Amino acid sequence: MTTDIIIINRNLRILDNAALYYGSLRSNYIVVYLYDENYWKANGKSSRQLKFSNDCLKELNEDLREVHSKINIFEGNFDDLKNWIHANYKDYFIHMNHCTDVGYFRDGFERFKNYFQKKIKIYDDFGLQLDNFDRDSWSKNWNHIMNKDVLGPPKISHNKDEIQLTDFKSYQAKLNSNLKHSKSIQKGGTSIANDLLETFLEHRCEGYRTKMSSPVLSEKTCSRLSPHFTYGSVSIRQVYQQLNKLLPLLNNKKDLYSFKKRLYWHCHFVQKLHTEPELEFNSMHRMCDDLRTEHDDEMIEKWITGKTGFPFLDACMKFLQTDGWINFRMRAMIMSFASYNMWQPWQKTSPLLARLFTDYEPGIHISQVQMQSGVTGINLPRIYSVTKQSMDQDPNAYWIKSLLPELKKFDPKIIHNANLNGSYLPKIVDLKASAKFARDRVWSIRKDKAFKEEAKLVYLKHGSRRKRKLTAN
Numbered sequence: 001m002t003t004d005i006i007i008i009n010r011n012l013r014i015l016d017n018a019a020l021y022y023g024s025l026r027s028n029y030i031v032v033y034l035y036d037e038n039y040w041k042a043n044g045k046s047s048r049q050l051k052f053s054n055d056c057l058k059e060l061n062e063d064l065r066e067v068h069s070k071i072n073i074f075e076g077n078f079d080d081l082k083n084w085i086h087a088n089y090k091d092y093f094i095h096m097n098h099c100t101d102v103g104y105f106r107d108g109f110e111r112f113k114n115y116f117q118k119k120i121k122i123y124d125d126f127g128l129q130l131d132n133f134d135r136d137s138w139s140k141n142w143n144h145i146m147n148k149d150v151l152g153p154p155k156i157s158h159n160k161d162e163i164q165l166t167d168f169k170s171y172q173a174k175l176n177s178n179l180k181h182s183k184s185i186q187k188g189g190t191s192i193a194n195d196l197l198e199t200f201l202e203h204r205c206e207g208y209r210t211k212m213s214s215p216v217l218s219e220k221t222c223s224r225l226s227p228h229f230t231y232g233s234v235s236i237r238q239v240y241q242q243l244n245k246l247l248p249l250l251n252n253k254k255d256l257y258s259f260k261k262r263l264y265w266h267c268h269f270v271q272k273l274h275t276e277p278e279l280e281f282n283s284m285h286r287m288c289d290d291l292r293t294e295h296d297d298e299m300i301e302k303w304i305t306g307k308t309g310f311p312f313l314d315a316c317m318k319f320l321q322t323d324g325w326i327n328f329r330m331r332a333m334i335m336s337f338a339s340y341n342m343w344q345p346w347q348k349t350s351p352l353l354a355r356l357f358t359d360y361e362p363g364i365h366i367s368q369v370q371m372q373s374g375v376t377g378i379n380l381p382r383i384y385s386v387t388k389q390s391m392d393q394d395p396n397a398y399w400i401k402s403l404l405p406e407l408k409k410f411d412p413k414i415i416h417n418a419n420l421n422g423s424y425l426p427k428i429v430d431l432k433a434s435a436k437f438a439r440d441r442v443w444s445i446r447k448d449k450a451f452k453e454e455a456k457l458v459y460l461k462h463g464s465r466r467k468r469k470l471t472a473n
């Protein structure tokens with residue numbers, strides 16, 4: 001009898017999980033989780049992300065008990081897994097959800113898929129359209145995908161195979177001894193994701209559109225679902241449908257339309273990396289790779305450890321170090337500072353920043369990093385002023401002082417302008433002069449005719465076609 005081998009990866013949930021659902025239909029299936037140590041050391045990956053995904057894995061293992069199944073841990077890479085399947089199974093079929101990820105994963109995944117060919121089925125996930133590279137129809141299809149029925153739990157398993165793989169308990173014991181993290185880092189799992197969604201829709205979303213820009217307020221007002229989407233502890237479709245059901249009944253529709261728009265953006269950005277995996281290493285507009293050809297390790301180290309001499313920026317970095325999350329506006333400012341004021345190539349800074357994000361989603365991260373570095377060719381460059389953001393988002397400097405207590409006695413104005421004359425770290429750049437230098441350099445190439453021609457092609461491949469306001473459906 002055919003054994004269905006379901007390989008799970010970043011889709012750590014029981015519901016609306018295509019590989020799990022379709023792989024279970026013959027009721028003779030096993031579920032395998034691929035744990036590859038080297039994957040967690042790849043471009044931008046880190047142990048805080050592993051910890052979060054492991055929380056999700058534990059809950060999924062519990063949920064699978066209900067259907068008489070469990071997670072079997074396979075330790076190794078895709079090639080090892082291929083050999084194991086080959087050695088242990090004759091009559092089998094593999095089910096796996098697609099996942100757009102970094103090169104290390106992509107290369108192994110491609111080899112694995114190509115080897116098994118007719119013995120493997122890859123399912124769409126994360127709102128992606130695997131074979132659709134046409135941006136016009138992509139946008140139209142998205143609503144259709146989001147409105148499809150949410151898949152139920154897998155069928156009961158009657159599989160009796162004696163599987164010689166790492167036992168879940170000993171895997172957990174091994175992992176836990178290596179994973180110690182700050183308590184402020186988000187915890188994973190479907191029940192936490194559901195609670196977050198419920199409280200967000202019920203009351204936390206009040207004022208979402210304006211409060212999301214503040215590093216102080218956004219911690220509570222934003223949905224905080226991002227790592228759950230990254231590790232698939234909840235499906236975007238489920239969230240989209242729950243939101244649509246509630247929208248007509250809720251007062252603050254504008255806030256929730258903004259949230260809905262972001263669900264679309266999530267998929268739109270991941271699709272960019274799926275369409276052009278080279279974006280992990282190359283600028284969307286290739287001419288921009290000639291802009292910043294040198295880097296300064298010492299300067300980058302000061303930036304990532306929050307020692308730039310600009311209190312607001314340093315406070316953001318300290319917050320990110322302990323919490324593993326910060327809001328969109330601050331991420332944009334942090335990146336803008338590195339790429340414009342410090343004039344460092346995004347390829348050097350992006351993975352360091354990614355490692356701090358529990359929600360690191362390569363498709364979103366890499367595209368956003370490129371946008372905030374002015375290298376896409378299709379977005380107008382925006383240089384964030386750290387001074388202005390400091391004054392706008394934390395006028396009394398309470399938040400800054402809570403993170404940098406050594407500045408407690410200083411006047412907010414002095415803190416915003418980083419005029420601390422020897423009482424704080426020296427500034428690593430001159431804000432105004434560095435912004436002017438960057439603006440001149442970026443605009444000097446943007447005026448070029450060849451640049452504009454190439455930018456048109458970039459737009460055709462990656463530009464958003466969504467001009468209309470999103471409707472309730």
Ligand SMILES: Cc1cc2nc3c(=O)[nH]c(=O)nc-3n(C[C@H](O)[C@H](O)[C@H](O)COP(=O)(O)OP(=O)(O)OC[C@H]3O[C@@H](n4cnc5c(N)ncnc54)[C@H](O)[C@@H]3O)c2cc1C
Nearest residue numbers: 222223224225226262265266328331332359360361365368
């Ligand atoms: C330099 C930079 C790097 C980023 N890296 C990541 C990343 O690795 N992973 C990640 O999920 N987001 C990333 N973002 C986008 C955004 O900052 C986060 O999605 C958001 O802050 C997550 O918090 P939340 O879940 O409370 O978001 P909410 O505001 O509640 O938004 C809901 C969801 O919409 C999606 N979303 C929100 N904003 C964006 C956006 N601008 N682009 C695409 N999708 C969006 C996310 O899935 C998010 O969870 C990055 C932004 C920048 C500027």
